[in-house]
Amino acid sequence: MASTPVSTSSPQEESPSKTVTLPEVPLLPGEERVIDKDIIYMCPFSGALKGKVFITNYRLFFKSTDVEPVVVLDVPLGVISRVEKMGGASSRGENSYGLDITCKDMRNLRFALKQEGHSRRDIFEILFRHAFPLSHNLPLFAFLSQEKFADNGWNVYDAKHEFARQGLPNDKWRITHLNQNYELCDTYPTVLVVPKKATDEDLRKVAAFRSRGRIPVLSWIHPENQAVIVRCSQPLVGMSGKRSKDDERYLELIREANGTVRLTIFDARPNVNAVANKATGGGYEGDDAYQNADLVFLDIHNIHVMRESLRKLKDIVYPNVEESHWLSSLESTHWLEHIKLVLAGAIQVADKVWSGSSVVVHCSDGWDRTAQLTSLAMLMLDGYYRTLRGFQTLVEKEWLSFGHKFASRNGHGDKNHTDADRSPIFVQFIDCVWQMTKQFPTAFEFNERLLVAVLDHLYSCRFGTFLYNCDSARNTNDVRTKTVSLWSLINSDKAFYTNPFYTVESSRVLYPVASMRHLELWVTYYIRWNPRIRHQQQSPMEQRYRELLALKAEYLKKLEELQLSDSDAHLSNSSAPSAQQAEQLSNSTSLPTQRVTHMSNSTAPSTQQVTHLQTPF
Amino acid sequence: MLSGGGGGSGGGGGGAGGGGGAGGGSGGGRSPKPSFVSYVTPEEINLTEKEISRKEKQPDLLQGEVIFCSASPIRKCTQDDFSQRGIFGSLFCTNFRISFISDETQLEEEEGQVFKNKLYGENDIPLTCVDNIYRGFDEKKKLITSGSVRNKYPSKIIIHCKDLRVFQFSLAFAKEEDAKKIFQGIVHHCLEPKSLKCIFAFSYSEKMTFSSENQTKLKTVMFDSMVDWAQEMKRTKGNCKLVSANADFNISTKLPQFFIVPLAVSEEDFTQFQGKGIPIWCWSHHSGCALFKTASLPLMQEDGCSQSYRTYMERMLNAVAQNHLYSVKTEELPETLPTIQDIQQSYNKFKQFFLVDNTTEFWMSDVKWFSSLENSGWLDIIRQCLTKAVEVVECLENENTNVLIMEEEGSDLCCVISSLVQVMLDPHFRTLEGFQSLVQKEWVAGGHHFLDRCNYLHKDKELQSPVFLLFLECVWQLLQQYAPAFQFSETYLTVLSDSVDVSVFSTFLFNSPHHRATTIQPVSLLAQKGPLNLPTVWDWSVQFNSAAQDFFTNPLYVEKSRQDKVPRKTFRPKHQRHQSLPSTAFKSSPKKSFFKDETDSLKKMLRVKRISRWLNPTDLTQSTTREFYEAWQRKPLDYHGLLLPCVDGPALRVWAQRYLRWLPEVQIFGGGAMTLEKKLVDLLAEVRELRGKLDWHCSVDFSHRGAAALAGSSVRLSSAFPFFVSRTWSFKPAIPSCLQKNLITGTFADKEDEDSECLGVI
Numbered sequence A: 001m002a003s004t005p006v007s008t009s010s011p012q013e014e015s016p017s018k019t020v021t022l023p024e025v026p027l028l029p030g031e032e033r034v035i036d037k038d039i040i041y042m043c044p045f046s047g048a049l050k051g052k053v054f055i056t057n058y059r060l061f062f063k064s065t066d067v068e069p070v071v072v073l074d075v076p077l078g079v080i081s082r083v084e085k086m087g088g089a090s091s092r093g094e095n096s097y098g099l100d101i102t103c104k105d106m107r108n109l110r111f112a113l114k115q116e117g118h119s120r121r122d123i124f125e126i127l128f129r130h131a132f133p134l135s136h137n138l139p140l141f142a143f144l145s146q147e148k149f150a151d152n153g154w155n156v157y158d159a160k161h162e163f164a165r166q167g168l169p170n171d172k173w174r175i176t177h178l179n180q181n182y183e184l185c186d187t188y189p190t191v192l193v194v195p196k197k198a199t200d201e202d203l204r205k206v207a208a209f210r211s212r213g214r215i216p217v218l219s220w221i222h223p224e225n226q227a228v229i230v231r232c233s234q235p236l237v238g239m240s241g242k243r244s245k246d247d248e249r250y251l252e253l254i255r256e257a258n259g260t261v262r263l264t265i266f267d268a269r270p271n272v273n274a275v276a277n278k279a280t281g282g283g284y285e286g287d288d289a290y291q292n293a294d295l296v297f298l299d300i301h302n303i304h305v306m307r308e309s310l311r312k313l314k315d316i317v318y319p320n321v322e323e324s325h326w327l328s329s330l331e332s333t334h335w336l337e338h339i340k341l342v343l344a345g346a347i348q349v350a351d352k353v354w355s356g357s358s359v360v361v362h363c364s365d366g367w368d369r370t371a372q373l374t375s376l377a378m379l380m381l382d383g384y385y386r387t388l389r390g391f392q393t394l395v396e397k398e399w400l401s402f403g404h405k406f407a408s409r410n411g412h413g414d415k416n417h418t419d420a421d422r423s424p425i426f427v428q429f430i431d432c433v434w435q436m437t438k439q440f441p442t443a444f445e446f447n448e449r450l451l452v453a454v455l456d457h458l459y460s461c462r463f464g465t466f467l468y469n470c471d472s473a474r475n476t477n478d479v480r481t482k483t484v485s486l487w488s489l490i491n492s493d494k495a496f497y498t499n500p501f502y503t504v505e506s507s508r509v510l511y512p513v514a515s516m517r518h519l520e521l522w523v524t525y526y527i528r529w530n531p532r533i534r535h536q537q538q539s540p541m542e543q544r545y546r547e548l549l550a551l552k553a554e555y556l557k558k559l560e561e562l563q564l565s566d567s568d569a570h571l572s573n574s575s576a577p578s579a580q581q582a583e584q585l586s587n588s589t590s591l592p593t594q595r596v597t598h599m600s601n602s603t604a605p606s607t608q609q610v611t612h613l614q615t616p617f
Numbered sequence B: 001m002l003s004g005g006g007g008g009s010g011g012g013g014g015g016a017g018g019g020g021g022a023g024g025g026s027g028g029g030r031s032p033k034p035s036f037v038s039y040v041t042p043e044e045i046n047l048t049e050k051e052i053s054r055k056e057k058q059p060d061l062l063q064g065e066v067i068f069c070s071a072s073p074i075r076k077c078t079q080d081d082f083s084q085r086g087i088f089g090s091l092f093c094t095n096f097r098i099s100f101i102s103d104e105t106q107l108e109e110e111e112g113q114v115f116k117n118k119l120y121g122e123n124d125i126p127l128t129c130v131d132n133i134y135r136g137f138d139e140k141k142k143l144i145t146s147g148s149v150r151n152k153y154p155s156k157i158i159i160h161c162k163d164l165r166v167f168q169f170s171l172a173f174a175k176e177e178d179a180k181k182i183f184q185g186i187v188h189h190c191l192e193p194k195s196l197k198c199i200f201a202f203s204y205s206e207k208m209t210f211s212s213e214n215q216t217k218l219k220t221v222m223f224d225s226m227v228d229w230a231q232e233m234k235r236t237k238g239n240c241k242l243v244s245a246n247a248d249f250n251i252s253t254k255l256p257q258f259f260i261v262p263l264a265v266s267e268e269d270f271t272q273f274q275g276k277g278i279p280i281w282c283w284s285h286h287s288g289c290a291l292f293k294t295a296s297l298p299l300m301q302e303d304g305c306s307q308s309y310r311t312y313m314e315r316m317l318n319a320v321a322q323n324h325l326y327s328v329k330t331e332e333l334p335e336t337l338p339t340i341q342d343i344q345q346s347y348n349k350f351k352q353f354f355l356v357d358n359t360t361e362f363w364m365s366d367v368k369w370f371s372s373l374e375n376s377g378w379l380d381i382i383r384q385c386l387t388k389a390v391e392v393v394e395c396l397e398n399e400n401t402n403v404l405i406m407e408e409e410g411s412d413l414c415c416v417i418s419s420l421v422q423v424m425l426d427p428h429f430r431t432l433e434g435f436q437s438l439v440q441k442e443w444v445a446g447g448h449h450f451l452d453r454c455n456y457l458h459k460d461k462e463l464q465s466p467v468f469l470l471f472l473e474c475v476w477q478l479l480q481q482y483a484p485a486f487q488f489s490e491t492y493l494t495v496l497s498d499s500v501d502v503s504v505f506s507t508f509l510f511n512s513p514h515h516r517a518t519t520i521q522p523v524s525l526l527a528q529k530g531p532l533n534l535p536t537v538w539d540w541s542v543q544f545n546s547a548a549q550d551f552f553t554n555p556l557y558v559e560k561s562r563q564d565k566v567p568r569k570t571f572r573p574k575h576q577r578h579q580s581l582p583s584t585a586f587k588s589s590p591k592k593s594f595f596k597d598e599t600d601s602l603k604k605m606l607r608v609k610r611i612s613r614w615l616n617p618t619d620l621t622q623s624t625t626r627e628f629y630e631a632w633q634r635k636p637l638d639y640h641g642l643l644l645p646c647v648d649g650p651a652l653r654v655w656a657q658r659y660l661r662w663l664p665e666v667q668i669f670g671g672g673a674m675t676l677e678k679k680l681v682d683l684l685a686e687v688r689e690l691r692g693k694l695d696w697h698c699s700v701d702f703s704h705r706g707a708a709a710l711a712g713s714s715v716r717l718s719s720a721f722p723f724f725v726s727r728t729w730s731f732k733p734a735i736p737s738c739l740q741k742n743l744i745t746g747t748f749a750d751k752e753d754e755d756s757e758c759l760g761v762i
Helices: A121-131 A159-165 A200-209 A245-256 A271-280 A303-317 A326-333 A335-354 A369-381 A388-401 A406-410 A425-439 A448-460 A471-476 A486-491 A540-566 A575-599 A606-614 B009-020 B042-056 B176-191 B200-207 B212-217 B226-235 B267-272 B305-322 B340-352 B359-367 B369-376 B378-398 B413-425 B432-444 B450-454 B467-481 B490-499 B513-520 B546-552 B562-571 B583-587 B590-596 B599-608 B618-634 B656-660 B673-697
Strands: A033-043 A047-056 A059-064 A072-076 A080-086 A098-103 A108-112 A173-176 A192-195 A217-221 A228-232 A263-267 A293-297 A359-362 B067-077 B086-094 B097-102 B124-126 B130-137 B140-144 B156-161 B166-170 B241-243 B259-261 B280-284 B290-295 B328-332 B402-407
Touching (some): A033 A059, A080 A121, A228 A335, A228 A369, A303 A335, A335 A369, A359 A369, A388 A471, A388 A486, A406 A425, A425 A448, A448 A486, B067 B097, B067 B176, B130 B176, B226 B241, B267 B305, B280 B413, B305 B402, B328 B378, B340 B369, B340 B378, B340 B467, B369 B378, B378 B618, B402 B413, B450 B467, B467 B490
Parallel strands (some): A228 A359, A263 A359, B328 B402
Antiparallel strands (some): A033 A047, A033 A108, A047 A059, A059 A072, A192 A217, B067 B166, B086 B097, B130 B156, B156 B166, B259 B280
């Protein structure tokens, strides 16, 4: 994945035991070499670089041949959104003939070839076929991969199990299997939690009044005040202002379940957009129809606005960071402003629920902005989702099972790069999570590496996790049996993705500050390809902390040895627990430290770092 | 807000509810409680209240502090919860500060206030810390300027402090006479011109005995003696001449008593232009080349003098060049850096973003935050200074060329650049004591006009400029980019920036060593009185107890140990530093070849034209500087070696701790960088304890240096910790109130949703 001129192999990609290393390219099990070719990589940072490109059914791999340090590109084909020919056979100028590759992960790649004998024809066609397999009736790499992991990530999420954790079903809420065969709603999961008093017949009637049958269902319940977050799509009000008694009664049932005085309906859209939707049969809950509810618009814009915003952001950070007017350029992308709006919306949702009022959240279809809002609010309210496992559950539940259209939004394996359905909604969500981890650095069990890994594999198509648009499609295509889950990779190397500063405070609600003063651009993701941005594999803070942990373990061990030699005569009972503790500590720290030194050959060996630590006191 | 009315019955009643109840009353509220029936006239209430508060509540006065005037009841409007309730109390104006004493007793316990300043509390404003005073009416405010106030007084005053705090006091409840008095008192003492001797430090030190004892305890080198300079030259292996001829300021009142010049500068040279034009040594690079600064002569003048200036400067340049390899580069700093007025103007714009009067205003300004920030130009000025310093570093480190930086007085931008260069090159200056010594050397001895730049005496606004703060800002940028390289913490820098405006410390009170010497030393007459002994800011015990001082050290800093140096040698051969730089980039550069060649060419050059700039166009400088940075960046980072700042847009940031600490809207409750630091400090304390136990086992004496104050403290952390400890642990989130409507849309508004066209079918 790394394209920095400094030769580093990407941390996320390495699973040393599983890679089969051929002479040049590290191949994954199931990965096959298709073509290799001498080529010139037009590196925007270090100029034209001669080297060799290898294309497999999973990746594009480039290695420079005549510069030190060696420049390596390792790009999963899934990341590619567009491949174009650059220049013609008669183009003048050096290196003007070649390929131009646009990537989904904030970079572009340019390769130049010799201007004779159609030298790029074969590589272009092969790249085009394998980068967009679905457009050529080829399978995605996830279905070809033979990777094996110790942990099976498909077992991470079980809907009933998760609802049981929340204390559901209970006397007010029941689990329904009405959608067992995706008949009620083909983009919802099979297991749904609805008010106990609502009959299956009620649900069917409500489904008829909600866009795409996405009825209001429970996402989360507060363990004490029993206030709930309910998600759905917009009501089909239309120009004529239709009403549905069933829908109105159904929302009343939701309100009554915990005695909420007034139900708050958060419509994620800007007011004008909600009104505009009436023209196409949608709309919002009117005051007359829903008398015990307050409607609040959260002013979050649609997928097209977000796509444009990220495109503008890419323009100012790649290949070079805008120099003269960085701040106003950043502002003009509106990216952080959108982040602010999404966070501000989620804060309002969380605040209502925390104070005991149930809420309903929807946008138009309830699979983009709604997923952002519910999942972020749940992250603020429930410490479980801030654990490594809990976060996976959250993504599986609010995003995957409730039908965020991962395939359409990211265009997996599809050549149509101008598709208006594409939009970085999930990237935006991960960015919001990152903003929260920055503001609460001890509240999350997972670290930044996890967030980057999730985004990398959002596009890579190496795992089945983010394939297809909804549960039913994943079922039809046997994703669970034919592909590997991303969580298998993650959970087989937990220490690497763990935040050492994590402090368990699960019951505490976290409200991030949604002010521009605190929001910052996620430089280590959006500008990671720029070698001028210093990439620290580990923050100094984290490194120091791990060193101290190692030191603590060492001292405990020494202390225990001393006590043992003392206690030959009189048995000391304090030595046993400390020994245990030391054992645990050394276990928990040794792994990541090793990993880090393994990755960055620039830093001194870890043993050395630990030894020079003994002096400062 | 309450309307003015100066103690009408409604207002008076509300005041009684809060003030009279001393402790019981929760303090008014936004409007007077309608249910309260007043049986006494407002005047009576005010009288009794005044008596009570006069008797019971008084600020704890410092030595030499006297109260000028006071008034009560005064309502302090608070923002730290969102109800905007007020607290009643008394307002005092002394010769040191404006002090608000609350009537609510429980507030005074201030438990959990680990980080307490001994000189002033959270409701005190040192007079020199007052930035601007406004009269508040309705929802607007108007600036009060000195001399504009006579007999009127506003119902509300808003005080903006230099440390970014904002106070709002309602005078409407106090007796008219008192209110007028306190208002005029505050305006007089904070805005009117005054003489230096009126600054509190002088009254304070008369009564206190500081401690030549304390000062000797300090390891900070003060650079007020021959020995200090000699040792510094020895430390850096400089080969220059220490001059003591100015010990009695006979050469120049602008130069320090002791200074160092190139060997080739002669005695006659000193007296020629009253100390102007003399290259003053700052620091020597290990290669032998050195950094010099000077107050430049006006070379451009076309009168008779200019020729003699020119020949003099040639001689001086020659002297610098002879220091090492006959090389010199000169830089007229004002040509490429902003003027002190630019700096002041930019900072004035910048600070407004943090002096927020209410929540609505805050969220209004949040929308255009980034572009406003850019328009202020403050970060850009920081970038320019850092870039200039890198250019100088490049000359010293890469080309081993002597550098002479010049400026009219040689005591503003010269101080900024020379000290930045030294922070980047010399790890000694990244230790706490080293940094303090650097400030003494370059700023205090270097004659930075602290008094004029801070404008304590409210005399010439044109001279006011936050040049020293600019330097601290630059250091903060380095600190946040390379935290483990610094022994001191962000909190230390913030406190230091605050201390400039406390008016107790000799460090920031004078315009030059001469100014200081003549002020402190009684000139005959009252010979029985010894010289005044003002405390230096570096004696931190004047402001903070030792537990609070623990916040000054950076838990990430690891000293370079001897053990560590040994294995590193094998890693890095002796001259690797030079080898590893991309030599090609510099060999081809015309910049290098110029002076290095021969003395002849230098001399020829000097005769032909003036040599006051880098000898190549700026864009070329930029590109080589960029290459210099990139080459350095490719190497493994050594926190005990050279540090170069990244000055790209995303890398330069706002010093959040300093600027955001008082804004309730942006407090991250239970979060912020301090939560991380606490974990680290806790673990550090634990490791120390274990180490102690081990040493005890091995019967080695272990001096248990106080585990940092953070460890084990039960204080609730927020992003503003340790400066702002919220008592009301707010579980209410701050919800942005004015989100920008109709953000962009336009092209997309009509096609609201991705699949909207399909909706009609359903």
